[in-house]
Amino acid sequence: MEPSELIQRYLLGTLSESEVIDLESQLANDANLRKQFAIAAATDAGLRELAIQNSMEPPVVAASTTNRNIWLMGWSAMAASLLLAIVFTVGTNEPKPIATLSTSENAAWESVLPTTVGSELVAGEMKLMTGIATVQFASGARMTFEAPAQFELVDAMRVRMVDGAAVIDVPESAHGFVVETPGGYAVDHGTQFAVSVEESTQTSDFEVLQGEISVHHPASGKEVRLFDEEFASLSDDVLSTHLELSSEQEYEQSNAAAPRLIRVGTDGRTEYVIRNNRRGKWIHSEMLMVKRADSRKWDMRAFFSMDINGVDLDSVSTARLRLNQVPSGKGFASRLPKLNTFAIYGVTNPSKEVWEVDPTWEDAPDIIDGILLGKFDVPRSQQTGTFGIQSVALLEFLRSDADGRVTFVLIRESGLIEGTDRGLVHAFANDAHPEVSGPLLEFTLE
Structure with missing residues (x-):
């Protein structure tokens, strides 16, 4: 019906x-x-x-x-x-303001509500894409959001966190302030506390910085009280619901028992080449650029080397190669497919593990000099983020290396869907980038 x-x-x-x-x-x-x-x-x-x-x-x-x-x-x-x-x-009858945007630090928004500092805010949804911003509620409660964060202002005593993190300061005038999250909610009893919500997994973490809150899980009827430096994790899915509470001591013990992580960088041994060998202004010292186009003359591939002599590979349980994507400022994303595939090869040809300064396309390490270790996809709409591979092939390649120096080649397999060129050039940071780290090998030790 x-x-x-x-x-x-x-x-x-x-x-x-x-x-x-x-x-x-x-x-x-x-x-x-x-x-x-x-x-x-x-x-x-x-x-x-x-x-x-x-x-x-x-x-x-x-x-x-x-x-x-x-x-x-x-x-x-x-x-x-x-x-x-x-x-x-x-x-x-115009809706009444329930809060004010009091601070905005390098903030970028997706919101129908006003986003200039000092603006009065009515009930509604806001999405903070970058930066940090503080919302002052009429009740006196204050929330500082850290991007990326998505939330809904419900009224002067309630907010709904959809994704992201925030720190909440609640004076006496706002005791009883409610923060809703997937699967439950927290009620303040005079405190400063933090909340972190992961929308993809529908999980929420609460941590009391000072004071007291209660965390409620309606599906199971459970409620816990949290005090100074205590935290709780809350999740709710179709199979089960649970509420876990740990003290700071338990938190430290769990961290102490966690596997040890070792990271190895390139120490500046990074480069990329252009098929037509026209370098000059086309080479950017802080980036590794990759491209594939129908014209082929502006194709680009990147390569980098790492010294792993200091890693006991017999004690390694997993290995991951991580890359940080950065905007290249070159080409048009609309000429690419919605999802673009990248491939990483491990060089097995010893003569190509070392290259000259300003190498040519022909002399530089290529995919024919190695083996495929893994692939990853990047949406054409995304130009920042962390990507990489974690595979058995990668770990086996590292263990089979004879001299403790490994070299990788990065290419984009996806071409264009429109035109013969002027498609987006994808870029990843190298060690010279001022904001994010270059390629990293991350080893988890048993």
């Missing part, structure tokens, strides 16, 4: 018990349906009041279908008048 029909029959009093339960379930999970129900209920109440004022009898639940239709037709004119009055009233 359609939701609108359920609402109509509910207001007429003809729903069965099972249908009432069905309607309640739909209302609990659909905000738009709740608004529709509220308007319908208000309209129904107003019509009944008008009927009384005009000496019209309200409908009898047991009335026949024909009588009910006649009654509904008789009220249609009054319904139109009442709805116009409701729309006029709602349209002229």
Whole structure:
């Protein structure tokens, strides 16, 4: 049965018990349906009041279908008048501000709400793409969000975290401030605490910096109190729900038992080449550029070398090669497929493990000099982020190396979907980049 029909029959009093339960379930999970129900209920109440004022009898639940239709037709004119009055009233009542954007540090937003410092904010959703920003609620509570973060301002005493991290300062005037997260919520009891939400896994972490909060898990009915330097993790999925609480000591013990991680960089041994060997202004010292186009003359491939002599590979359980993507500022992403595939090769030809300064396309290490270790994909809309590979082939390649120096070649397999050139050049940081690290090998030791 359609939701609108359920609402109509509910207001007429003809729903069965099972249908009432069905309607309640739909209302609990659909905000738009709740608004529709509220308007319908208000309209129904107003019509009944008008009927009384005009000496019209309200409908009898047991009335026949024909009588009910006649009654509904008789009220249609009054319904139109009442709805116009409701729309006029709602349209002229502006929503009241519940907070103010008090600080913005290198912030970029996706939001229909104003994002200039000092702006008054009404209820609504905001998405902080970069930077840090602070929202001061009318209740006195203050939240500092760290990008990327997505959240909804509900009212002066409530916020809903969808993704990202924030630190909340709550004075006495705002005791009882609520932070909703996937699977549950936290209630402040006078404190400063932090929350971190991972939207992809629907998990939330709470940590009390000073004071006290309570964390609630409605699905299981559990509630825990957290005090200074205590934290809780909250998750909710279709298989299970759980609430875990650990003290700072337990947290330190779990970290102490965690596998040890070793990182090895390139120490500046990075380079990339262009097929037509026109270097000059096309070579950027802080980037590794890769490209593949139909014209082929501007194709680019990158390569880099690492010294792993200091790593006991017999104690390594996993190895991961990590790259940080950065904007190249060259070419058009719209000429590429929506998803672009990159491949990393390990050089097995000893003569190509060392290269001259400013090597040519022909002399530089190439994919024919090695073996495929793994692939990764990058959306064309994304020009920053961390990517890489973690594979058995990578670990076996590292263990098979004889001299402790390994060289990798990076290419983009995806070409263009439009034109013969001017497609986006993808870039990854090298050790000279001022903001992010260059290629890294990460070893997890047993």
